Amino acid sequence: MSRLTDLIARAKAKDSALGDELEREFKALASRRAFGLNFERHRPESVELPGRPVRRGDKVRILPPRGAVERGDQRLWRVTRIAGKDKAKVAHVALIDADPPETAEVSVADLVVVAEFRDFIYPGLVSTRKVERGGDKPFHTVINGENFHVLEALTYTHRGKIDVIYIDPPYNTGARDWKYNNDYVEAEDLYRHSKWLAFIERRLMVSRNLLNPTASTLIITIDEKEYLRLGLLLEQVFPDASIQMVSSVINPKGSARAGRFSRVDEYIFFVFVGAAAVTPWRSDMLREIEGETRKVRWAGLMRNGEGSRRQRIPSMFFPIYIDEKTGRYHSTGEPPPADVRPEDVPAPPGTLAIWPIDQSGQELMWRLSPPSLREYLAIGHAKFGKRDKKTGLRSVSYLQTGIRQMLEGGEVVAVGKDSEGALELEFADSLGTRNPTTIWNLVAHSASEHGAGMLKSLVPGRRFPYPKSVYAVEDCLRFVVGKKKDATILDFFAGSGTTAHAVMRLNRQDGGQRQCISVTNNEVAADEQAALRKAGLRPGDPDWEKCGICDYITKPRIAAAITGTTPEGKDIEGDYKFTDEFPMSEGFEENAEFFTLTYETPVAVSHNLAFRRIAPLLWMRAGAEGRRIEELPPAGWEVADTYGLLVDLDRATAFCDAVAAAAGLRIAYIVTDDDRRFQAVARALPGSVEPVRLYESYLSNFRFVMGR
Known part of the structure; x- marks a missing residue:
């Protein structure tokens, strides 16, 4: 060991960069364990941008001529000047x-900038786009960029603030499903497993800085190719966490393999950090619920008995209109004059009128006024029964005051909504008593039906390999953030x-304001690149980029889910199922914004040239x-909704x-190179507002090499 230390010192004296690398x-070799997961970390990954x-000093590759399909020159060059x-x-x-030195003159158009992960x-x-339907709710964000670099960017915005990380990484099948150093990793690659581990480890190391240390959860899905190695890696990266693995049936039909068992499941690792724990739910995820839970009673909306005649309170006698074909609620009419018969009141075209008239023909009254009924229907506190086969009409029921008070007090719990928006209710004492098992077998988790099938409805004609069932991901998240809105x-x-x-979907079920940060690159599928x-075409060309994952699938899918319309502007066909049933065309009351990652220079940042x-x-x-x-701001300062500058x-x-007069302000960004003046301003701010010094806080966050 001492001999190696001496040799490294001599190497440092001649070439400090080489010495540091050695x-x-x-140190990596010396720190290896006798037992545990040992693997090659390989050379740092690189990514083309x-x-x-192209700027002077950049690392670049020389692109192959346009029209060529063979792999280009993978050597790295340094730009010394541009003319x-x-x-x-x-x-x-x-x-x-290079030894001896090699130089060249190349058109800037034939170069691509390369970033190495060191x-x-x-x-x-x-x-690049916004979708706004959620009023003042926080925005979901979608970032197009190399995920390792985006993770580093998030260390500035979300260090210690993430409650859940859910990832479905490449499974390393050997079927060209992921790249390492700009090469697809093939099944025959002798270092396939260690490359994958190095690839995942770097990202997990940065992720560890993002998770809330008090209570947070990392969720990773994987199959049999790497689950053993991933389990050991998680133990090493998160030594203080509690880790469990779930087996989840995602393909009930099975994936047939000659001479082997037909595979129907995959694995889900849950890494519980700090006080994070699983919240019990109404299902154990394995068996059908045995026995019936206590049912919450919905009362009939129509009064009955002698004191319920129309003449007593004429304003409570009015029509409720439903669609003649589908039976879905259309609108609520107004009470007609006392001397007007129901059959003389014209109904909107294409609708049927439901009146409070009993089977003997007595004109009675509803228990709610028209404005109250509209409000009840809007919040899911009124609902319709099955259609009468002869008349096409439906019964109407509602939640009485006692049940509504129990709902507000938590004795009754909303566990979802039906396809028309009515709440699905259960008594709290019949819920939360079933801990989920480590084997999940639910129809809702079938990837072919509720992953690929749903994607086909949202973005018709666009293909994506092996999308997850939205209900499977929903259930994973519900167990760890169901109570954190x-x-x-x-x-x-x-x-x-x-x-x-x-x-x-979770937000819609309980009125939550959870927000999601989605990160993906804009890689074009391997079979389309040739x-x-x-x-x-080359990467970077508009006609190439529009075929990438982020622009072609991710952004359109999230926009479609929110708006309820396909990228072509048509209403999405089909209904959501299971916990919350409603037409997909209704969309969600949510906001989302789409971004592309950029790479700035520290000089531009510190001189206020990169502020946008x-x-x-x-x-x-x-x-x-x-x-x-x-x-x-031209005035030298500005205050927005949650921060000031x-x-x-x-x-x-x-x-x-x-800042003191504004409500809800969290952060005050102060641009100065003078620490004493920064401290003076920070002392004058309210104690609830976090002072942040620009651009020192930003630059220092990225000055050290993270996760490398």
């Missing part, structure tokens, strides 16, 4: 670590966007709610007064 590898402007203008720009590049990054975000959930292998979709290259791209990070750190400050410290008094 020392890092030596198409569309990122020319616009399309005629030429870069002078030198091959990195390099520092200074991230920003550019907004303001939870923040992160998915950095977002794929088709199922996790965000599941979060929105055709695009043959057509003369840093602005979304400041907004996300303050909760991703309300208005965002997009530009440097002070640029001119000579205006600090006015800024502090505005």
Whole structure:
């Protein structure tokens, strides 16, 4: 060991970078365990950044000619200078670590910037679209970018703030399902497993900084290819956590394999950090519920008896209209004059009228007035029964005051909604007594029906391999954030966007304001790349990028789920099922914004030249709610809904007064290089407002190498 230490010291004296690299590898080898998971960490991953402007000092690759389908030159070059203008720009590049030195002159258009994961990054975000239907609710965010770099960006906005991380990483099947260092990892790769572990470990190490240390959960799905190694890796990365593995049936038909058992399940690891725990639910996820729970009684809306005649209170005699074909609620009419017969009241076209008339023909009255009934229907406190086969009419029932008080007090619990928005209720003492088992076998979790099938309804004609059932993800999340209505959930292998979709369903069921951060790159499927290259396209070209996962699947799927319409503008066909049943065309009352990750320079940041791209990070750190400050304020300061920004410290008094007068402010960003002036302003702020120094807090967050 001492001999190796001496040799490393000599190497450092000649080449400090090489010496540091050797020392890092030596420490990694020296720290290996005699028992446990040992694997090669390999060289740091690299990622190409198409569309990122080429600057002097950048690492780049030279792209193959347009129309070529063969793999390009994978060597890394350093840009030493750039000459020319616009399309005629030429870069002078030198091959990195070449002996003897090799240089070349290449058109800037034929270069792509490369970031290695040992390099520092200074991230920003550019907004590409918004969907707003949720009023003042916080925004779900979708970020198009390399997930390792986005995780690093989130260490500035969400360090220690994430309640749940749910990920469905590549399963390492050997079927070209993921890349490492710009190469697809094939089944024949001798280092396939260690590459996968290195790939996952780096991301888990950064994720550990994002999880709330008080109580949070990491959820990872996996199949038989890597579950053993992943289990050991989780033990090593989260030594103080409690870890359980669930087997979940996702393909009841089975995946036939010659000479082997037909596979129907996959595995889900739950990593419980701090005080995180599973909340019991009405199902144990394995068996049908035995016996019946106590039923919550819905009262008939129509009065009966002698004191219920129309003449007694004429204003309670009015029609309720339903669709003639579907039987769904249409509208509530107004009481007609006392001398007008029901059959003389015209109904809206295509509807049937339900009147409070009993089987003997007596004109009675409803228990609610028209305005009250409309309110009850809107919040799910009134509902309709089955249609009469002869008349097509339906009975109407409602929740009486006693049940509504029990619902408010928690004795009765809403466990979902039916397809027309009526609450599904159960008594609390019949719920929460069933702990979920470690084997899940629910029809709702079938990936083919409720993953691929649902995606086909949301974004018709667009294919994505193996999407999860939205109900399976929903159930995973319900067990850990069912009682935390303001939870923040992160998915950095977002794929088709199922996790965000599941979060929105949970919010609808209990009025929650949970928000989801979805991260995915815009990788084009392997089998499509050759055709695009043959057509003369490259990554970064608009016609290439529109075929990528994020732009083609993730963003459109989440937008469709919220709006209730497909990307073509048509109403989504079909209904949601199980816990909460309603037409998909209703959408969700939620907000979402879509971003693309950018790479900034520290000089541009510190000189206020990158503010527009840093602005979304400041907004996300303050909760991703309300208005965002997009530009440097001309007045020297500005206050938004959840945060304020002070640029001119000579205006600090006015800024502090505005912050003190604003309700709900969480953060005050103060732009200064002078720590004493920053501290002076911080002391003048209300104690409930967190002072953050720009751009020192941002730059220092990314100055050290994380997770490498």
